[in-house]
Amino acid sequence: MFIDIAKISLKAGKGGDGAVAFRREKYEPSGGPFGGDGGDGGNIIIQGDESIRTLMDFRYKRHYKAENGENGKTKKQYGKKGQDLILKVPVGTLVKDAETGKVIVDIKEHNQQFIVARGGRGGRGNAKFATPTRQAPRFAEPGRKGEERTIILELKLLADVGLVGFPNVGKSTILSILTDARPKIANYHFTTLNPNLGVVRVEEGKSFVLADIPGLIEGAHKGAGLGLDFLRHIERTRLLVHVLDASGMEGRDPVEDFYKINDELFQYNEKLKEKPQIIVCNKMDLPGAEEWIEKIKEKFEPEGYKIYPISAATKEGIQQLKYAIWNALSEIETEYETFDEVLDITAEPEKEDSIIVKKEDGKYIVEGSFIERLLYSINFNDLDSVRYFQNVMRNKGVVDKLIELGIQENDTVFICGYEFEFFN
Numbered sequence: 123m124f125i126d127i128a129k130i131s132l133k134a135g136k137g138g139d140g141a142v143a144f145r146r147e148k149y150e151p152s153g154g155p156f157g158g159d160g161g162d163g164g165n166i167i168i169q170g171d172e173s174i175r176t177l178m179d180f181r182y183k184r185h186y187k188a189e190n191g192e193n194g195k196t197k198k199q200y201g202k203k204g205q206d207l208i209l210k211v212p213v214g215t216l217v218k219d220a221e222t223g224k225v226i227v228d229i230k231e232h233n234q235q236f237i238v239a240r241g242g243r244g245g246r247g248n249a250k251f252a253t254p255t256r257q258a259p260r261f262a263e264p265g266r267k268g269e270e271r272t273i274i275l276e277l278k279l280l281a282d283v284g285l286v287g288f289p290n291v292g293k294s295t296i297l298s299i300l301t302d303a304r305p306k307i308a309n310y311h312f313t314t315l316n317p318n319l320g321v322v323r324v325e326e327g328k329s330f331v332l333a334d335i336p337g338l339i340e341g342a343h344k345g346a347g348l349g350l351d352f353l354r355h356i357e358r359t360r361l362l363v364h365v366l367d368a369s370g371m372e373g374r375d376p377v378e379d380f381y382k383i384n385d386e387l388f389q390y391n392e393k394l395k396e397k398p399q400i401i402v403c404n405k406m407d408l409p410g411a412e413e414w415i416e417k418i419k420e421k422f423e424p425e426g427y428k429i430y431p432i433s434a435a436t437k438e439g440i441q442q443l444k445y446a447i448w449n450a451l452s453e454i455e456t457e458y459e460t461f462d463e464v465l466d467i468t469a470e471p472e473k474e475d476s477i478i479v480k481k482e483d484g485k486y487i488v489e490g491s492f493i494e495r496l497l498y499s500i501n502f503n504d505l506d507s508v509r510y511f512q513n514v515m516r517n518k519g520v521v522d523k524l525i526e527l528g529i530q531e532n533d534t535v536f537i538c539g540y541e542f543e544f545f546n
Contacts, residue, residue, distance in 0.1 A: 126277040126321070126331075128180035129220060133187045135163025135204035137242035137265025140250070141194035142501075144258065155259055156198055157248040161191030163241030163268040164204030168217055170229040171210040175282060175451075176321045176329040177275050188239070191265055194247040204241055210327075212277055220272035238273060242266035245499070251510065260504040264495050281319055281333030282451055284359035286387075288379050291367045292404040294318065295434040297334040300444055324448045332447075333359065357391060360454050362399040363447065368415050368431065369408035376403070376414055377421050400428045400450060402443060407433040479523040486529050486544070488520055488537045497538055521546060 138160025145154035166188050186209060192201030211217075215229045217238060227236040245263035252259055285293040301320025318334045335356060356362070364383065366376040380401070387394040401422055403415050415431050422429060430446055432439035476490035496514060501507040515521055524535065524544065535542045 126177045128177040128275045129184070129272065130180055130275065131185045131270075131272045132166045132239045133185075133270045134166050134239040134268025135188040135190045135241040136267050137161070137163045137244040138191035138193040138201035138204075139264045140245035140247035140262030140499075141196060141201075142248045142260060142262045143196035155248045155252045155257075156196055157262050158194035158197070158199040159201065159247050159250065160194045160244030160263075160265045161201035161203040162244050163191045163265065164188030165206045165237045165241045166239040167206055167208045168215075168227065168229060168236045168238050169208050169210050170213045170215070170232055170234040172213055172232045174210055174212045174327060174329075176212065176331060177215070177277055178321050178323050178329045179326060180275060188241060188268065190268075191241065191244045193265075194244070194262070198247065198249050201244060203244075206241075208235075211275055214277055216276040216278075218274040218276060220274050223274075226273065239269040239271050242268045256506045256510070259506055259510065260501045261499050261507040261510065264498045266495070280331070280358040281335075282330040282359065283322075283332045283361045283363055283447055284356050285332065285334045285363050285365055286356065286383055287365035288367070288374065288383065290372065291365045291379075292434045293334045293365050296365065296402070296404070296432075296440075296443075297332060299434060299437060299440055301332055322444060322447070324444060328448060330448065330451055356387060356394065359397070361447065361450055362397055363402055364399050365402045365404055366418065367405055368403035368411040368418065369405040370410055370414055371405070371408060376418055380422070398450060398454060400430065400446065403429060403431045404434055406431045406438065407436050477518055477520065479520055479527070481527045486524055486527060486533060486535045488515075488524075488535060492518070493520075494538050497540070 140160050141157035143155070143157040145156045166186060186207060188207040189204035191204045194201045211229055213229060213232055213234075217226045217229065217236070218224065219226055226238060229236070243266045245265045248259045248262045250263075251261065285296060287293055297318055297320055300322045320332055321329050322332050323329045364380060366379055367374065368376055370376060401418065403411070403418055405411055406415065411431075415429075419429055428446065428450075430439060430443050432443055434440070477492050478488070478490045480487050496511065500511045502511075525546070529535070529544050531545055533544045535544050
């Protein structure tokens with residue numbers, strides 16, 4: 123078992139800007155406001171998928187951005203909503219906030235979805251700002267930014283596939299070829315003292331976890347050698363790849379080796395008889411291998427075993443083995459270990475727009491996300507637009523706060539870096 127982790131950055135789509143437009147028809151005041159609203163930005167959604175078994179694909183791409191909403195149009199036409207971005211992860215994935223380390227969601231089911239970053243709301247067009255006294259507003263609202271978040275995807279993996287067989291049959295070499303794992307490899311028994319695990323990437327969206335589990339000796343089910351530790355790992359795999367030394371160079375009979383290993387498995391737990399196995403005949407590049415492979419096929423093919431001759435040394439047959447393992451796994455139902463106790467944390471509620479009013483070094487300063495959006499929407503060459511700006515500043519309490527801080531008529535106010543003269 124090991125933890126598969128990926129850290130990725132997310133940026134939800136920005137909302138589209140509202141449009142400033144007017145009708146060009148008779149009997150409409152100043153043509154009549156006709157600008158539509160901008161579309162909402164796309165969300166980023168995490169979705170569980172049973173066909174995905176690792177987080178390998180997220181190591182190749184670490185930044186994800188959802189589509190922005192379309193700007194509003196004339197004739198009160200709304201902009202198109204940005205398309206949601208769906209990120210598919212294995213069932214059993216924990217989604218954590220990278221900044222706090224807290225769990226956001228535990229993906230426990232196939233097709234379970236969770237919005238991990240919300241798209242920004244689209245801005246209102248100038249048609250929405252028309253009033254009996256302001257019949258031709260020349261301003262619109264900008265779209266809001268989408269949420270940005272860095273998350274950690276964490277999957278507690280059990281090996282899908284266990285490489286089993288006597289010591290020194292080539293299991294570690296096969297693991298190193300199929301994955302990026304780098305186990306210690308040498309020509310002596312019990313090279314592997316702990317299970318080595320690696321992820322085998324078949325193609326995009328298709329991968330599985332492979333474990334080289336320490337070699338067995340007779341009596342392992344009673345605790346001899348690495349014994350029970352080895353067998354516990356075997357229980358958790360979904361498919362066994364039984365590696366035999368087809369050369370027989372160490373004086374062992376591969377057919378007898380197969381039965382000895384299985385005998386240890388079945389004495390430990392009879393349910394292991396139900397676990398699917400495929401047979402890999404390694405060291406086919408060595409003398410004597412061709413004779414043994416015929417005996418192995420003659421013995422085991424009638425029993426329903428699929429046999430794959432390979433040479434880990436020359437890599438012959440390795441690709442065929444990789445796809446054979448994937449195809450076998452595709453026919454086996456997956457069981458994932460999930461976490462029962464998860465902090466009751468959901469995605470943060472949409473943050474309120476901030477307004478900051480302060481006095482620093484004798485200067486009166488107004489700033490914040492709400493003020494930035496307001497400034498962006500105002501046409502300061504239009505009297506109605508300026509009046510709207512002044513009314514919003516009063517209604518939001520900015521003027522009262524400035525008066526509390528001691529501002530006087532004709533004093534300068536710095537609003538998001540721009541200078542304004544105060545009058546009440």
